[in-house]
Amino acid sequence: MSDPIRGQTAICGLGITEMGKVYGHDASWFAGESIKLAIQDAGLEKDQIDGLLVNPGITGMMGTGIGIPLQGYLGLRNLRLLNHMNSYGATASAMIQYAAMAVNHGMANYVACIFADAPLQQGGSAGAAYGGAGRRGPSGMASLMPAFGFYGANTSYALAARRYMERYGITNNDLGRVSVTQRRYAVDNPHATMRQPLTLEDYHNSRWIVDPFHLLDCCLVSNGAVCTIVTTADRARDLQSDPAYIWGMGQGHPGNFPHAEVETGTTSGAVIAGETAYKMAGVGPEDVDICEFYDCYTYTVLRTIEDYGLAKPGEAIGLYPEDPADPEADLPLINTGGGQLSSYYMWGMTPVSEAVIQARGSGGDRQVEKNDIVLCSGNGGTLDTHGTLILSPNAN
């Protein structure tokens, strides 16, 4: 039995700005471009926007990110809903969930959900943007981290991946199969930053970041913004673009408890979030046509596949061809836009944006034919927070 809210709300507008090494603008500027594109896509007027939810990326932690002042910058004078949200990489799907519940109950009609970030500086590296080097040192227990040489999210995800790899006999070549698969999809995605094809050899030749991760196991860092507009199904039907109906929503946040009582690294919030969303949508793993999964690292994809029940523990890699660079290889319908690994890193808005594109059938050369059930994940911390959306081109 599905929940009565299934299919009652929809994403009616999508705005994706230029992505990647786009310099000379701050996060607010990108946010402005994204909402402009989103209302054009939906066929809405600016003054119809009566809800604004914002999620800054890493620039939010650096003090230059978007927040509540974005309302003033955009001149949104009719807001009935406004919030600055953060559950890390789960935020994008969470924003859409709260927006869907709000429009379903009449608290707002058209809610713009915006992620914007601009950490890349001309001449600076991605590592400088995200590694934390050069920032003021922490105090107390946290000061042990740099003292031991722990830096950045790369390390914590590599630690999670190692535990999984040793338990199930997963190799670097296996991680490479995920990376090469996604690059093949990115080749056909005009929004993607990395569009030159990859081979497994390229993967193995890419430098180590933190073993078991090569460079090509890690996501990009991007400047840009994505805006999605959420409304009721009834309103969405009359707008100019095809709606992506929201069938299922869920969250799961296991947090991080470094204690023997709690297994970390080989499980994620997708277990709980997925169960909740499947139930709302009245579907199960066997009904899923397309997956758009948060892929900060190759391992995150394998983790997520298993936690949504799409493969048994340790068997997610079985969905991938031995050599995904082979033009004859049958690619899994997972991260069909190239994902964060190859296309653009807009935290949870990367999977959301491709899920909307696929659910609306607007994927061009990379459009998947059967798109009835699109499963989309957001993930934050080190597998600590999770959000799920299930989208469909069908209202019911």
Next chain:
Amino acid sequence: MAYEKPLPNPDEDTKPFFDGLKEHKLLLQYFPSADHFQYPYSDRCYKDWSTDWEWRESAGNGEVYTWVRMHQLYHPSWKEEIPYTLAVVQLDEGPRMQTNLVNVDPEQVRVGMRVKVFFDDVTDEYTLPKFEPV
């Protein structure tokens, strides 16, 4: 040669922990009401929210929960050290600690490997709780 890597920066709450390291003692918070050892430091037990606790010395034994080899240079002082081994060690008392593995051939490191604490007196003032194979 002077030690140039980042050093601990104790605050008032964690000073006893860092002082303990200097005496080659690994201190953990013990919360009696939940019979729970907790690390890293917090002023509250996350199990029953109790704020009554005491420092107790860990036996310093555990196993490798997971590990990695760091190749990326984030801070210039690690230049000579790369690649170095980072690990999460599961202490027998329950908590897991992020740490360095030392005195071990990286090819031999495995999840589940038994290890014990190795107090590395990096400067006259600071000691780091690293781990080595038993």
